[in-house]
Amino acid sequence: MSTLTSAPHFLAFLISLWILSLAADHHEVIVKDGEDVTLHCQAPRDAQINMFEWIRPDLESDGYIFRFIPEESTTVNQHSSYRGRVELRDPDMKDGDLSVVLKDVSVSDTGTYRCRVGISGGGKPKVYSTIQLIVSDPGSEDGNSSPVGLLVGLAAVGLVLGAVAVAGFLKYKRCKNKRSGPSAADDDKASAVQFI
Structure with missing residues (x-):
């Protein structure tokens, strides 16, 4: 599966593009x-x-x-x-x-x-x-x-951490579903068939 086609990676990619577009359109000028x-x-x-x-x-x-x-x-x-x-x-x-x-x-x-x-x-x-x-x-x-730079930086870090958390959760859920395998009732039926 391609890196950008999985949901968590695609979400992180979109958030990164959004952050970069904000930085490109917005200029900060500091004077005394x-x-x-x-x-x-x-x-x-x-x-x-x-x-x-x-x-x-x-x-x-x-x-x-x-x-x-x-x-x-x-x-x-x-x-x-x-x-x-x-x-x-x-x-x-x-x-x-x-x-x-x-x-x-x-x-x-x-x-x-x-x-x-x-x-x-x-x-x-x-x-x-x-x-x-x-x-x-x-x-x-x-x-x-003015704390504007600090606030923009904290918002960007928060977005990245949120994307990582969502990606981690989705990966955990996918791994959990793969590990759970067939149910116990299915195991009993499979054992009975092998026994006969």
Whole structure:
């Protein structure tokens, strides 16, 4: 039997792929309080961009961090704590570079940032970048006041251990079924037939 066709191995394989896909789509950036940080977003080089926006889903309001729509102001409905602190890294957006610079960050800027891009003929806007920004508190001993990395690591370890436990249980059950063999009544019948 192939390694990937047995249920426990296939399950472990799928969980591994899921963990790897999470790591590929999610970038963590750590900066110190008061610094400037670039939030990277790369759209297709030759695409005609109808709109793009940087959002922070964990904010309490619907305001965005930065929005670009041709012929429209970038500050309409912008979240008030980001006014005057966010600008395009490249105002010409050459080669699809939609990165923004967030100036003078503070611990309250810690959170998840997403770059959503609407492309001409591309349908609904889609997320091209997700960044977990961690702004360290200068007063903390290790310079990092957020346990996000630790939590992600613990979740990954928990998933792997869960997959191993399921695989072990299924293997135990399969071995137990093979060892139990025929029932005692079947043994008695087989002995009686041999005796005659």
